[in-house]
Amino acid sequence: MHPLERLVNLVALLLESRTPLTFDQIRGKLAVGYGHQDASSAKRMFELDKDVLRDIGVPIEVVSTDAWDVEHGYTIDKQRYYLPDIAFTPEELSALFVAVRSAGDISAEDAVRKLLSGAERGILAGLGPPALGGGTDPNLPRAAEAVAEERSVRFSYRTSRGERSDRAVDAFGLAVRGGHWYLVGHDRHRGEIRSFRLSRISGDVELVGEGTDPPEGFRAAEHVRAGPWGPGEPETTATVAFAPDVAWWATNGVAGAEVMRTREDGWVEASVPWSPGERLVSWILSFGPDAEVVEPPELRSELVGRLEAILAS
Amino acid sequence: MLPEDAGRSGSGRKAPEKASERLRRLLTVVPYLVRNQGTKVADAANLFGMSEQQLLADLDLLFVSGLPPYGPGDLIDVDIQDGRIWIGMADYFGRPLRLTRSEALAIYLRGTVLAGAPGLEEAPALSSALGKLAEALGPEALGELPERVGTTEDGRTPDTLGELRRAASSRERLRIEYYAASGAETTEREIDPEEVFFAIGNWYVTAWDHRSGAERLFRADRIHATTGTGERFEPRGLQGAGRPLYTPGRDDVSVVLRLGPEARWVAEYYETAREVELDDGRLEVELPAGRLEWLERLLLRVWPDAEVVEPADLNDRVRELASRTRERYG
Numbered sequence: 001m002h003p004l005e006r007l008v009n010l011v012a013l014l015l016e017s018r019t020p021l022t023f024d025q026i027r028g029k030l031a032v033g034y035g036h037q038d039a040s041s042a043k044r045m046f047e048l049d050k051d052v053l054r055d056i057g058v059p060i061e062v063v064s065t066d067a068w069d070v071e072h073g074y075t076i077d078k079q080r081y082y083l084p085d086i087a088f089t090p091e092e093l094s095a096l097f098v099a100v101r102s103a104g105d106i107s108a109e110d111a112v113r114k115l116l117s118g119a120e121r122g123i124l125a126g127l128g129p130p131a132l133g134g135g136t137d138p139n140l141p142r143a144a145e146a147v148a149e150e151r152s153v154r155f156s157y158r159t160s161r162g163e164r165s166d167r168a169v170d171a172f173g174l175a176v177r178g179g180h181w182y183l184v185g186h187d188r189h190r191g192e193i194r195s196f197r198l199s200r201i202s203g204d205v206e207l208v209g210e211g212t213d214p215p216e217g218f219r220a221a222e223h224v225r226a227g228p229w230g231p232g233e234p235e236t237t238a239t240v241a242f243a244p245d246v247a248w249w250a251t252n253g254v255a256g257a258e259v260m261r262t263r264e265d266g267w268v269e270a271s272v273p274w275s276p277g278e279r280l281v282s283w284i285l286s287f288g289p290d291a292e293v294v295e296p297p298e299l300r301s302e303l304v305g306r307l308e309a310i311l312a313s
Numbered sequence: 314m315l316p317e318d319a320g321r322s323g324s325g326r327k328a329p330e331k332a333s334e335r336l337r338r339l340l341t342v343v344p345y346l347v348r349n350q351g352t353k354v355a356d357a358a359n360l361f362g363m364s365e366q367q368l369l370a371d372l373d374l375l376f377v378s379g380l381p382p383y384g385p386g387d388l389i390d391v392d393i394q395d396g397r398i399w400i401g402m403a404d405y406f407g408r409p410l411r412l413t414r415s416e417a418l419a420i421y422l423r424g425t426v427l428a429g430a431p432g433l434e435e436a437p438a439l440s441s442a443l444g445k446l447a448e449a450l451g452p453e454a455l456g457e458l459p460e461r462v463g464t465t466e467d468g469r470t471p472d473t474l475g476e477l478r479r480a481a482s483s484r485e486r487l488r489i490e491y492y493a494a495s496g497a498e499t500t501e502r503e504i505d506p507e508e509v510f511f512a513i514g515n516w517y518v519t520a521w522d523h524r525s526g527a528e529r530l531f532r533a534d535r536i537h538a539t540t541g542t543g544e545r546f547e548p549r550g551l552q553g554a555g556r557p558l559y560t561p562g563r564d565d566v567s568v569v570l571r572l573g574p575e576a577r578w579v580a581e582y583y584e585t586a587r588e589v590e591l592d593d594g595r596l597e598v599e600l601p602a603g604r605l606e607w608l609e610r611l612l613l614r615v616w617p618d619a620e621v622v623e624p625a626d627l628n629d630r631v632r633e634l635a636s637r638t639r640e641r642y643g
Binding site: 002003004005007008009011012013015016029030032052053055056057059078080081082083084085086087088089091092093094095096098099100108109110111112113114116117118140141142145147148149150160161162163172173174175176177178179180181199214218219220221222224225245246248249252253272282283285286287288289292297300303304306307308309310311313 | 335338339341344346349362374375377380382383410411413416418421422423425426427428435438441446450455457458464465469491497511513514521535549565575576577581594595596610611613616634635637641
């Protein structure tokens with residue numbers, strides 16, 4: 001008998017049996033599968049099959065079949081086996097496919113296929129070939145596990161400025177910003193909520209024990225939000241002119257930037273959010289001679305100061 | 314040295330598929346077929362990501378399976394006629410196996426990333442799908458996760474995303490205006506867009522570029538405008554999702570920079586060929602670069618937090634750019 005046939009029969013048998021079956025009973029019923037061997041090799045084969053089924057998620061349980069706990073039987077709980085029907089619309093299923101259909105994540109794609117059987121037929125027409133999605137973060141599954149289970153974790157972390165240290169964090173949540181995953185949680189040494197970009201964790205995330213509850217109304221995303229020039233909302237605005245070639249790109253790139261007018265020479269003047277600090281100056285400098293600060297004057301002189309320092313170096 | 318055909322992948326033949334893999338697939342595809350009697354073989358194979366041959370081989374085995382005493386009336390009934398599939402006597406396989414925890418997490422996390430991607434037309438459908446999933450699977454599968462995961466908008470919304478995706482699926486050649494960051498200029502070109510994908514916060518399109526006569530990767534938010542040409546193209550099988558975001562070219566020069574704390578973001582933002590932590594706390598990186606214009610601008614931006622190690626003339630080029638920029642201010 002082909003192993004696949006034996007496995008299918010075993011699942012069917014345990015799903016349909018009203019009472020738990022002992023191995024001998026299973027062997028008696030599935031004679032073609034386990035019967036033609038001596039008892040101990042048949043038992044070994046059955047144990048391997050059981051592992052295969054558990055690996056793919058079949059909830060096989062072992063229960064005692066007598067009051068003295070001598071005999072054991074096997075059963076599959078239908079409640080735990082069957083996927084509940086979820087009334088997805090074709091658009092929703094199609095969107096899930098789009099999300100998981102990315103290179104190298106076959107298991108997620110197969111997982112979505114489990115959701116198809118409850119769907120309307122219309123889904124067939126809606127499935128295009130687009131593969132969207134990008135790389136995976138090796139620490140994401142572990143971090144997700146920690147958040148799902150409210151665990152405490154330990155890892156080695158390097159900040160954006162390059163400072164390295166070991167962290168002990170009660171995992172509160174996960175957030176995505178700009179395509180990067182962040183773990184948000186209570187940093188035990190620093191005594192406050194911090195966010196950690198997963199790509200800056202070196203080595204593994206280690207689950208170490210019970211965590212703590214996040215504060216009331218906790219929202220992971222709020223802890224990774226940032227304005228265009230770093231944390232905090234910009235206080236005021238500056239006027240910057242951009243060369244025709246780069247204007248659309250520049251103004252499209254900063255949240256809150258607005259085009260004010262196009263000059264006769266084709267340059268575009270835009271109002272750009274600004275809070276004091278070096279970042280806006282740095283960003284404007286990245287356009288080289290294709291951008292010019294119009295006002296305020298202090299921003300102009302700050303920028304000129306930077307340029308002269310470069311020229312003097 | 315091992316002979317060429319040593320190992321499982323080395324030989325031309327594929328290793329036989331594991332029974333566990335086939336079982337997993339069977340327990341997924343059979344419920345669909347039970348509920349959608351008369352599904353075409355070709356449709357089912359396509360939908361479940363398998364070849365028709367694989368599907369028929371799996372159904373062949375199903376046909377001899379069933380319940381004890383395995384008489385004619387106990388076996389699963391598989392009937393394939395005119396390329397359509399009917400399955401009877403398999404009510405117990407009428408619903409698929411539950412998602413495992415890791416499957417549920419994988420869907421949920423991938424879905425969350427993409428739902429937060431700027432400009433995705435499916436985002437509302439995706440969010441409601443994730444909501445239904447979380448509700449149906451309950452805390453057993455996802456724990457506290459659904460309450461604790463969020464996204465925040467960051468990055469540009471590419472105006473042309475919808476048009477690019479439609480052109481990629483209908484294989485239509487497009488004329489685009491593209492802001493090429495490498496040369497800091499907007500260019501016009503015709504492209505054959507093969508695949509659109511989202512990676513590390515940005516949308517990309519893999520395309521054949523008729524201007525350079527080569528395969529190119531374009532960032533969708535840098536595509537300013539698209540015009541359909543009405544011409545169809547034959548896909549060349551270019552790699553999309555999962556590909557490296559920078560493909561080294563033959564004329565690349567090696568640029569080596571030393572980054573101080575304020576400039577370390579450069580190593581996270583651009584693909585590097587080499588990274589070395591220096592004793593003074595700085596990070597030395599090697600960046601492959603085809604053109605130097607973008608690097609001059611980058612260095613203007615991060616000065617004085619980055620030091621050029623090579624090429625030696627890059628510093629002069631940065632000073633020259635600074636001088637041209639300085640002229641704007643009289």
